[in-house]
Amino acid sequence: MSNNMLNDIEEVLLTEEQIDKICREMGAQISADYEGKNLLLVGLLKGSIVFMSQLMKYITIPCKIDFMIASSYGSSTETSGVVEIKKDVTTPIEGYHILIVEDILDTGVTLSNVLPLLLEKGAKSVKIATLLNKPERRRCEVKLDYQGMEIPDKFVVGYGLDYNEEYRNLPFVGILKPCVYEK
Ligand code: IMP
Ligand code: MG
Numbered sequence: 001m002s003n004n005m006l007n008d009i010e011e012v013l014l015t016e017e018q019i020d021k022i023c024r025e026m027g028a029q030i031s032a033d034y035e036g037k038n039l040l041l042v043g044l045l046k047g048s049i050v051f052m053s054q055l056m057k058y059i060t061i062p063c064k065i066d067f068m069i070a071s072s073y074g075s076s077t078e079t080s081g082v083v084e085i086k087k088d089v090t091t092p093i094e095g096y097h098i099l100i101v102e103d104i105l106d107t108g109v110t111l112s113n114v115l116p117l118l119l120e121k122g123a124k125s126v127k128i129a130t131l132l133n134k135p136e137r138r139r140c141e142v143k144l145d146y147q148g149m150e151i152p153d154k155f156v157v158g159y160g161l162d163y164n165e166e167y168r169n170l171p172f173v174g175i176l177k178p179c180v181y182e183k
Contacts, residue, residue: 009176
């Protein structure tokens with residue numbers, strides 16, 4: 001990474017304002033859909049935190065939050081297909097309607113592994129909300145209930161998304177210049 005993170009960005013895909021609008025609309029839809037239900041948001045760490053904190057401010061019904069760490073082995077830009085739960089939820093989830101909050105749906109390996117685990121534990125329903133969706137890369141079928149934006153098959157960073165744990169703090173989503181990881 002150069003001293004200036006912005007030098008490593010090829011193109012901005014979503015500005016902070018565009019993401020805010022997505023969160024506002026998605027939050028309103030979730031509030032309507034889950035009215036009268038016990039809603040538990042489960043964020044997948046670490047990538048989801050910026051999106052989740054913005055989204056939850058626009059959810060106007062009571063809800064609780066929890067977090068999981070599910071990591072798929074592999075290199076920093078490619079997944080292996082094997083998912084390990086490194087941190088589980090601490091909320092007893094029986095009786096809750098769970099909405100998994102994720103930064104991006106890529107191959108689908110992570111979510112297709114995590115979703116059944118939460119159902120087995122007694123969640124009443126499990127749905128998925130992601131900021132970004134890369135449909136071209138799908139290897140496992142995953143039903144996406146709420147999506148912010150479909151993006152092309154490019155490696156993106158910012159707004160929580162990382163490359164080698166960096167760039168998460170960029171306030172927008174941008175395409176990372178391939179020269180940064182093709183070394
Ligand atoms: P999946 O299991 O392949 O769907 O990938 C899920 C995880 O891979 C996401 O939660 C991200 O952490 C990571 N990921 C996938 N695509 C990108 C990307 O373009 N930039 C940064 N992280 C990504
Ligand atoms: Mg990641």
